[in-house]
Amino acid sequence: MRTTHRPLTTLALALCLFMAALEMTVVSTAMPTVVGELGGLDSYAWVFTAYMLTSTITVPIYGKLADLYGRKPVLLFGIGLFLVGSIASGLSTSMNMLIAFRTLQGLGAGAMQPISLTVIGDLYTLEQRARVQGAFSAVWGIAGLVGPLTGGLIVKYLTWHWIFFINVPIGLGAVGLLLSCFHEQVEHKTRTLDIAGAFLLSAGVVALLFGVQGFGMNLLALPVALIILLAFVYVERRVPEPILPLSLFRIRAIAVSSTAGALFSAAQFGATTYVPLYVQGVLGGSPTLAGGMITPMIVGWPLASLVAGRLLLKTGFRPLIVGGLGMAAVGTSLMALLLKPGASMLVPELAMGLFGMGLGFSSTGLLIAVQTSVGWELRGVATASNMFFRTIGGALGVGLMGGVMVHALLRDARIPSSAAAELLGPEHGRGLAPEVLRSLGGALGSGLTLNFWIISASALLAFCAGLFFPRAKQAAPPSMPSPDAMAPH
Template identity: 75%
Template sequence: MRATHRPFTTLALALSLFVAALELTVVSTAMPTVVSDLGGIQSYAWVFTAYMLSSTITVPIYGKLADLYGRKPIILFGSALFLGSSIACGLSTSMNMLIAFRVLQGLGAGAMQPIALTIIGDIYTLEQRAKVQGAFSAVWGIAGLAGPLTGGLIVKYLTWHWVFFINIPIGIASMVLLVVFFHEQMERKARVQLDFAGAALLCAGVVALLFGVQGTGRTLLALPLAAVLLTAFVFAELRAAEPIIPMSLFKIPTIAISSLAGALFTAAQFGATTYVPLYVQGVLGGSATMAGAMLTPMIVAWPLASVIGGRLMLRIGFRPLIIGGLGLATLGTVLMALMLKPGASLLVPRIAMGVFGVGLGFSAMATMVAVQTSVGWELRGVVTAGSMFFRTIGGSLGVGAMGGVMVAQLMNDPSIPVSAATELLGPEHGRSLSPAVLETLGSALNHGLSINFWIMCAAMVAAFAVGLFFPKMKQASTPPNSVDIPAAH
């Protein structure tokens, strides 16, 4: 059995996370330009929702497969699918085509992030993991900082298609390093009973739920259907020999509270990265670069807080970081909702985004390490993926619901054609439209996005309230037990 080389394996995992983080912020900044080129503003939220939907429903499935068959084949499969679909996204010629390939891209991303974090949990002790997780948050920050700037430059000097092509060299480098330097040793079960019924019910229930939260009229019928399907999923998991998400895990307060709080704060996080750039371009008339710059304070503050929090966590424990972080993030969303107004200076909202990022840096890192510390190797893939599942589904539902609010406001006046709203987001910012149409559209977009900012605030208030119940945990060192790591590394 060859030994795992931890430094190169860690580098490979960092590159994998870097691609995922870069993709999110680059696409957010470029989306107004994409809409102006392909049209379909009514499908704006689905470019994000489709990606998050497919990654959400597959995260717990990949986590279970990683516990059954090992981490390495699963993360390599996800990376290959992500890269192939990134090329397809860049070659899209219509909004529907882009959304379809974003679904495939999400299917790949569903394996990359949770399995990467699971491997980190495997090869490092608790003391080491607290520092490494902070460093990995810094990777997200670096990618996030580069993303908006890269997206703005790509839109300005190339075409939006290149926001997807930039994934290719980084993703290939990550896969090569994993193949060469990551080696795991595990006992595979002689007979594995995959929970296909549970996976199908979960997929159908999440799809119905997402359609319901962002719809009106007949689409609202999807909500009771989602309730039935997800209830059936819970009962199926209770009876399954190898459940996708073991329900018994939620008897552990650490896991239950972290999952619920994670879903709520990620709804606010995804709302900020999706709709703040749109507000800057659509309401304030800023460029793609200006829109990306609004995310920079959050993206810089998050990794810095995670690195500091990783060191503090070993001294003060998980609970103070989680409650304090959620409180700061709540304050940040309140300031955003109050300060993002037409004609207002962007200085105060930038400060608000920074406070928001500090809070999320503390709380997101601490909840993830706490969840991984609650179980052994045989369940670490499931609980890591489960935590990511709840965060992603929270973000998906949040962005979907906010997208429904925005579209409803834009379509409120039937005399205004959809093409006019699309033109508003183009490089000319709707200068060819009449003043009356511009005023109507600007007012509708401002009203819809303002409601969204208050939805983000409500989600963070709820997350803070949930975090107050987080238990005090005894911290114990848990040595890595899934790979053979020589002392020299």
């Protein structure tokens, strides 16, 4: 059996995370321009929601498959699907095509981040993992610096289609390194996959998403979602190998991590989706400036995470988690209170920087606490379940805020359906009548301001959830295999 080359495997995993982080910052930077070219502001949230929806649904499925059949084949399949979706998204000529192919892209993304973090958990001991996870967060910082600038330059000098094509060389590099450097030995047993659980979970999440983002008839999806998810719980308690073992949530550290992760992710994805739109659509900033509002968050996150990795073994999980979530709540509160029409660009920069630093401290502690709460045989599904709750929180948060924004625009009959696209286009609404421009700016600002209060409330609830995290310094399982036994060969 060939031996894993740990440094090069770690580099491949870093490339996977870099793609995910770059995707978020580049797309957020370019989306107002995409709407200006393709139209369909009412579908704005779906470009993000479709991606997060499919990546959310597939996270626990991929996690279970990684525990059953090994990390490598699942990760390679996810990267391949992500690259196909990226190319197809770049070739889109309508908003509906873009949403469809972002859906495909999300199907691959569901494997990339959780399985990469699972492999890190396999390759490194607890002491090493705290530092490596902190270093991995630096990848997000680099993407935070490169992404908005890259997105702005692509939109200015090429076309927005190229924001998706840049994933291809990075993804191919990661695939090449994984094929040649990462080797694992998986014990072959007779295994079963929980198809019924996967189907019910997918249907329940879809129904829930439609319910939270709509008004009127869409609200009927909420009771449907409740019924389906109750059926999912019934199935999971009876199948021999559940797709999402409910017994995991009897571990307090995992239950708190999942709850807090869902809530702060709603705030995180809401901020990265709607702050650039506010800066460009309400404050009149350029696409590059709008995308740059995300940079303080994504730079502050890894810097705090690096510090958290060094402090973790001295302080334990709880101080980092509670303190970080408290800092994130303060940042989002500043955003909701101070980000108004005519506000200085320093307001979103300061708020997003503080928010990102808080998430850097808390998310590092939450993730490592989950991974040290179980052994190898459950680490894949435990990590995936934590990422599942983070992504579902983000998807539901963005969907809800998208519904709020669309409702604010539709409420004013004086605003033509094409006006928003003109506002975000290259002419910045110069062709619109002054009264229409005032009405549109007011409606858009009103809807987005309400979204900022939703973001603030989500971060505050995440802080409240963090207060229930156990006080023990470590949450190690009673009988965890040694690091050598856990590591791939």
